[in-house]
Amino acid sequence: MQRLDVFLDGQAAPVGTLSRADDGAVSFRYLRQDLPHPLSLSLPIRDAPFGDVPTRGFFDNLLFENAMRDQVMQKHGIAQTDIVGLLAHLGRDCPGAISVVPEGEGPGKRPGNLETDYTALSAEDLETIMRALRDHRRLPETSDDPSPLAGVQGKLAVTVLPGGQVALPRAGSGAPTTHILKVPRRRDLRLVAQEHALMTIAASLLAHPVAQTKEVGQGDLRGLLVTRFDRSVRGAKVHRIHQEDFCQALSLGPHLKYQRNGTGARQFSARAAGHLLEHCSAPAQARSAFLEGTVVNLLLGNTDNHAKNHSLLYAYDPTGRPQLAPLYDIVPTLIDDQVTHQLSFDIGAAQMADTITARDLERFAQDLGYRSLTAPMRRRLVALTQAVVDRIPEMRGPSHKRLGDGFAEQASALAAALALDLEIPPRDLVVLNRP
Template sequence: VAARGFFSNLLFENEMRDQVMQRHGIAERDIVGLLAHLGADCPGAISCVPEGAPPGKRPGRLDIDYEMLDGAPVVPEAAPATGLDIVPLPVEGTLARLMASLRDHRRLPAGIDVPSPLAGVQGKVALAVLPNGRLGLPKPGSGAPTTHILKVPRESAMSSVVREHLATRLMARVQRHPVAQTRVMGEGSLQGLLITRFDRNVAEGKVHRLHQEDLCQALGLGHTLKYERRGVEGRAFNASAICEILRSTRVPALARQAFFEITLTNMVLGNSDNHAKNHALLYAAARPDLAPAYDIGPVLLDAGVTHEMSFRIGKARMADDVDRDDLSAFMTALGARGFSKAQENRVIGIAQALVQATEDLPRLAGKGLCDAVRQQARHLSENLELGLDIPEFDAVPVNRPERM
């Protein structure tokens, strides 16, 4: 069962998978059959290929293994600490056509050959930033890795690009643990979020993969069990399971504290979608580290989804219900000695820093994200009796499971 869960998470649900199923008559549950055709370039640094076949992956040389995309803008090396600094997108060219197809059809346009299995998954495509700062693709058959992921939402959800970018930047502002780096590409009705891959090492003109496993893979859970509420006793993404994962890391105490702080920050940012596939282990040595925080979207602003947390904190299923007893139970389940004074001080520091940062949010992303952060911080302050000074805000509706 655990092996099935691990290998099923190596398959993306995209057009490439559907085509293989139809062309070769392979059932959706035939994981081995699908990997025989799609396993050469699975997530992480592994390949699943038929016996005797050559490996599907190798390090990439930026000078010979990639082709630049027509109409790709120059991506600056470092994002600014303040403001959006949007990377402009030419209205014509392959990149604009690719992004428009992801936005409108959730697939790549005809005639663009992208070897990565990520192509088209939830409006995503894997790319590489070349030495001249422009975006490119690995040459077909090269086995070379990409360096970035570009996410393009539907036009109706285009505001999510800036919101996720700002939420990610806020996470980085208050975390001691690494956080994914993001840039906004394009403006208006065609925008994308460009994310630097943390499972890559780029040095001296070469790109090497670092193996990573999301927590569904690490726990042997199928992707349908990424939320605790979908699990069963003994097979669920809950605090006890997370504890076992954190114990396997190089420095379990640091990983546990980082996971706690990321969880609390997600609560204040309104991100209840921090499920098992939005956390990962990164293997840069024999034992893994907790990967940088990523996929930090303030889903509280999405009225069409439940806002129930991905895993319970103590007995609480909703972020606005979490109290001191819940945090103590959560930390105990993670392997700590309850909710300490030092951890309370970190909660205060995180909440205060995020609330202070909301002053610039209306100018950059409208009022919604500002209201969400202040509302979540007030709930936390009141439930834990922290006495934080929270500025006024307009209430953001919360979708509870019983109301959906």
């Protein structure tokens, strides 16, 4: 039997225990009932322990497929399925506001002080780190990654100090970061400007918050600095805000982030998302944000809008109910010829954007919890489609021209489903990769 303590940021005592039995089965049990919120909608606060399936559904999503995980597995002889053994080494700074550590070790995370808990990076240090992320998708050999992150691009969690300097938490401080620095490979350099453009457009169209982004660097060494929405900065104090992605909230392993990989109740779908939204502190607002956010993702060419790209944020509500987190990771996957363009979850019966019909939009709204797609809702979707079409002429130059091609492709499909007669500027065709 192996046991780990589970802490919430700012709590001196563990909130629960994660265990692995001798037969490999894992379980989680709360140690306290007075918590401000549960760790997950899939793990409501109760006395009885949770068994293997719901426990793995939450904690397996804290482990990323990256070099650090591989190194720990090889060095300590830990199996890939042994999430407790892996978290014993990697759980001090996992996603959200929790830390998972060996019994008796104490919390791996603590609130930070911008004046004392961070080391500013010089321009040369930052350039060295960005080059390593660009060329090797990891930090230089002499550095330890203080907060490993998932994704195709090289990423590093950093803190931006009040003066604008990029900094890292001091070793052993347990202090939170405030931003994520994403640095693509040299051949994918256009992703920086493209993702920033899509995030900026989405923020201008939606009432729901969108994560803030900023381009950094120059020439062949550029990155995207993303402000973390799961942080609270007040004066010099930095606190983590607990969050979980939709896979965790639905008790689904990371492989099931796409609807096509699941089956029956064990899949991410619009109906499953609607169930989560109903548990939010403001269900109607969350439902509207998810509906409109999904349509904007489609219009902007992001077909990779999977369950791990949606999160619930546990903050500000005295009942402990979460709110839908800001939108993030809006990337133009439609212009990537190397990936499938099948939707991450079905819109009605449609698995591709260009097959969406009026009936599919109606079913999508119903799956989210609406009785029907009402006339005001339809007018809103029409306005969003028109707004994206209006942006197409602006999409010029090496990094933006193909974005406009994607906008035109997607807007044509949505306009047909909405019976909307739109004049869409002619652009080059986008080749769709079907399942």
